[in-house]
Amino acid sequence: MARLQDRSSQGRRRASHSMESVLSEAVALLDEAGAPALTFRALAQRLGGGVASIYWYVASKDELLDQATDHVMGAVLADVEGLARTDDPIDDLREMAVTLFDAIVARPWLAAYFMRNTTAQSNSLRLYERLGEQTLRLDLDARQRFHAVSAIVGVVVGSAIDLGQEPPQEVLDGAVDRDEFLGRYARAWRELDPEDFPFVHEIVDEFDGHDDVDQFRSALELTLTGLRLQAGPPPSSR
């Protein structure tokens, strides 16, 4: 009968990890049950080793989070860099932002960590650079470029945050699906006094069962339209 891993016949063997395996399992835990599920004890158990061993690879939980985040951001960065470039930098910015947002939809826990510490997360810094390089193709000054990229990242983060904290436990467990969860809010909102909350009543049907990606794309479009206006006519038309 084949044994798991390469542990030999009897008695507890010591586990042998690697930075790669530590980060992979950490990401797996985050993916499966969100940030609260990533504990040193759960991670050690998955690695088949002791709790303290993990501290040989990372100095603290903060660093573990940073490294795990950077680990997956590597793939996101590759996706962004693999995007085809057009002659419109704003179109490119949109595609980049959407790619980033898609990654966060797939891994909601990313939202809270992916821009926390750009010295420890080099892939996030590179992504920031790639976004910024598109603004270099626009007729803006340095401050406007800085603010433009901050705005775009802000839209991504802002849209992603409520996404990340939406699941109150039940959605992650699969006991309640997202539509039912939204429906509860919608039901509560519909019972508000229409005179006191005319706007909430106006949009409750839109809210019920809405798509987060649509919501994000709309917010992004407003920012990009504003940016296009700020940049003035494209250089080719001058």
Next chain:
Amino acid sequence: MARLQDRSSQGRRRASHSMESVLSEAVALLDEAGAPALTFRALAQRLGGGVASIYWYVASKDELLDQATDHVMGAVLADVEGLARTDDPIDDLREMAVTLFDAIVARPWLAAYFMRNTTAQSNSLRLYERLGEQTLRLDLDARQRFHAVSAIVGVVVGSAIDLGQEPPQEVLDGAVDRDEFLGRYARAWRELDPEDFPFVHEIVDEFDGHDDVDQFRSALELTLTGLRLQAGPPPSSR
């Protein structure tokens, strides 16, 4: 010699709280040293009582956070409702958003909680309503209005998040001020290869010592410009 509170001459008297005092002290702790400082034991000590007593007023820490957030959001809502209305709904939206952002600058911990649970935080819901009511004055359909308000809240949250997680402990303790903290990043960024990071070098001077409020206002302006364009000409000109 006057004694603290109204405890009588000798022996431990039981403390008597109230919802008000619990929330006030909770907010005080959050203001003084951020979210990690709000523990049941620290709160109990400030109230001069036992740990378990707090559970008579709130069922969990999550509820404590929600109620404390709603507590201060009451004042924010009052500020927003006290704003003078103009004939331009977008100008009003801007003033409201800035008022909200100012409140978050004063209390960075707000960013993470103020839109978490609108059924438990009625003041946040009311604020959401007030923002939305401005879009009722614009020529938009229901979905566009829903997305517009989401976008504005998203910009606020997105700009506020890095604000809230900036202080890595030293800034809160007052050991290191914010400019020095930004300077460290700027110094690290300046040492990157200019060929690999042209954008980062372009904007590092803007980043160094930048004002968060400027950054936010710029991001907000892009969204509002996009929204104004989307809404088309004002009804008066038709």
Next chain:
DNA sequence: CGCTGTATCGAACGTTGTTCTATCGTAGCG
């Protein structure tokens, strides 16, 4: 063989949110 540095692990510590159980104090009532 012994030494050294790398890598591992169990046990323990302090702090956190939460629960259990016991108790106090006062308003209401006979």
Next chain:
DNA sequence: CGCTACGATAGAACAACGTTCGATACAGCG
């Protein structure tokens, strides 16, 4: 006045968490 019910308080204990400590295994090399 005494008794009771209940609103309100609190200490002790529990499980889970991040983190540290000291001991120990293993491979490479002289």
